[in-house]
Amino acid sequence: MIDTQFLMEMIRSELAEIVGLDYVSTKESDKLVYSSDWAWMPQMWLDRGQPLKTPDFIVHPGSAPEISEIMEVANKYRIPVVPWGGGSGTQGGALPIFGGILLDTKRMNKIIAIDEKSLTVTAQAGIIISELEWAVNEKGLMFPHYAASSNCATLGGALAPRGTGTISTKYGKAEDMLLSMQIVLPTGEIIRTPPVPKHAAGPDWFRLFLGAEGTFGVITEATVRLDYLPEARLMRAVLFDDLGKALEAGRLIMTRRLDPLVIRLYDHHSTATQVKKILGYDYHGAYVVIGFDGDPDIAALQEKKALQICAELGAQDLGREPGERWWDHRYDFYYPPKSLKLPWMYGTTETVATFDKIEPLYWAEKRAVEEGFAEHNVQFIGHFSHWFHWGVMLYSRFIIEEPPQDAVEALRLHNRVWNAAMQAVIANGGMINEHHGVGLKLSRYMRRQYGEAWPLLVKIKKTIDPNGIMNPGKTGFGF
């Protein structure tokens, strides 16, 4: 570790030679800001006036070859490299928990090419997603990864944790939009994955880097799929008395291949709290937004069929306005003061499971959290928002409005609630997350999640990153 000023200066000088003096910082203000990402844990820690482990160096590389040289320095001195995109991860995936080099990729933000024939864009990984979206919008196209974090997250940050956006039900997860990418390996090699993702030329090895959250290298460039901006976007809302019937409606819409843009199903508690607070509707039941887009005639027919399914299951059609209002304000849920925020304690214990398991899982997790922590007046809310043809993602959250003020006690309670939620998820056939990534928070569950397969992943990690420099402590891997 870097324990002397002499060594610090030696490393700083080497990094400055690579990227230029202006792009290496050891300032206290920078160290503090880069010590926390968007996870509740570090934010709470700082909020209570407790310092966090900070990076030793904040480096802003301008190219893949520069990152390659930085890897050489990191391997030589055996210091960690923590990639940083927008810092918007909720699981502590970008926390520099062992210090070292914090690699902010946002200087690498150029659009390299827009291919209007194949409908792809190639861009450096540090570009902010909204900026990329604006650029392709000017050509009548869209990058359909409409994540709530699009305003702050980077393209690389969407791919590294296998992110999901609002309209994933039709357009897929970020990883589904990926054609190819450039990666700097921990050992410094700059590699490119094949130009197309669908082929039969051996194993699908490039997917190793998706979900690795920077533990297998740094994504520096990506070519992703685009779509035409839709001619029509039809939004509508329905209300169910019964959550099970709402889930069944979603299942039928998906399995009958009606191709919805979005199905956002809020449970009763979310409808009564979040939907009321942000959208101003006082509904009692499960509020469901359903959307279709594309050709106006086809979208209208798809919507008609979906509404028939909902009606047959007893839903009340709320009309177009509550659906459109949700669409227009879908990101307002994440702006303070109406977002979940400190001093509250909260966590998003999101998961995904097949249709046969999802409702029992929901009730099991809800029971585990609400009954296990009743003395803390915990609230459990959830919505089902990313649908597949085989199952659905549950965006479950817990909220404790009056958590312990002591930072250690608060962190312990947070971990206990998470633990109860994750045990319920795993026991009921769910995954420990669907799109927020593993980061630091879920690292401890990786062995449990993967069982006998876990040692294989550890072997791969050791092969790719023999000195263990890349983002140590994350996605289940140590330092």
Place this chain on the structure above:
Amino acid sequence: MPIENVILTTDLCRYCLMCRHVAPVEHVTHRETLSPHGIALVIASVRRGLLEWNEDSVDVVYGASDNGNSRAHCVFDNPLPEAIAAARSEIAAQGLAPASAYQVDAALQAWGTPFAQQLPERAERKGEVALFVGDEARYLWPQALPAALQLLQAAGVDPVLIGQGRSNGFIPSSLGFPGTAQEIARANLAELEASGANRMLVLSPGDYFTFHQLYDERLGIQWPEDVELEEVTPFLARQLEGGGLRLKRSVDQTPYAYVDPTHAVRAPARHAAPRLLLSAVMQDKPRELFWRKERGHPVGSTALQFTHPHIAGQLTLARLEDAQSSGARWLLSDDPGTLSKLEGLAQGFGLRVQGLFELLAEQLDDQTI
């Protein structure tokens, strides 16, 4: 802004990343610390004892551009620029602000402007309509005033000139000297009152924001209820639409772009006006910049030009690069401060810079005059 509101606002913003995509300083420096949330986190961390005010942390707080993008893009209108200005005033009161800030403040106190050692000219007559000239139009881009007057007269308005050579008060407020800003604001309002005008026109969105919003929110000074405030560009656009202004088409076919000036995001209703006027005089549509209208980025004409000239220069260069990549070879804008910064660096990009008012004045239809 009272300290409790500074705390509330910076606490709301310190972990909110939702305006990152439009943050101009972070966009050119790539430093998370110079994003709106980074600056808010630094201010909040000083209060929590995690940092102290020193050269490093003060440098961060003075690194914000104060051009309004963060607030304009906040769904809940969190007044972060106002909170940063208030935090700067605490820093300045402790003698910890950058040395250049005190130098600018001294100049503002002595001359009412940081741009010249000359006192403002007083209004010489009374009238129903006043035109606030300010110091940027007086000292940095003087050609704007005669052109604007020519256009206004063509539209039947003969304004009394006020604030000739005096700051509107934005710079001292932004640098953390609300006392100086209040003095300047009172002088401007006294001159307005003495003019007898019931309507005041201004030359830029920065002026509009300062009189319309900043005086009230940051300085506690109310804009006189009986005085209507309007920017010249939207006024001219209305006149054009109503037939009160006639313009002829230019023969110049150089590809051009309109640069939404610094603070344009603070006056969103204005975005169409310059484009409407240009459509009346140009052969073709403008090449639109990527950072335009509601996502308009500033040039380095805010207080950064004094405390962080390097960042101010980067902001201006970024606008010029944006213009160059649009294919434009001719840049137009209406704000004197924006124009002066653009012209200072435009040559290296092969771009010609011209004021919108000057262009429009050249294209006045003789029948109007």
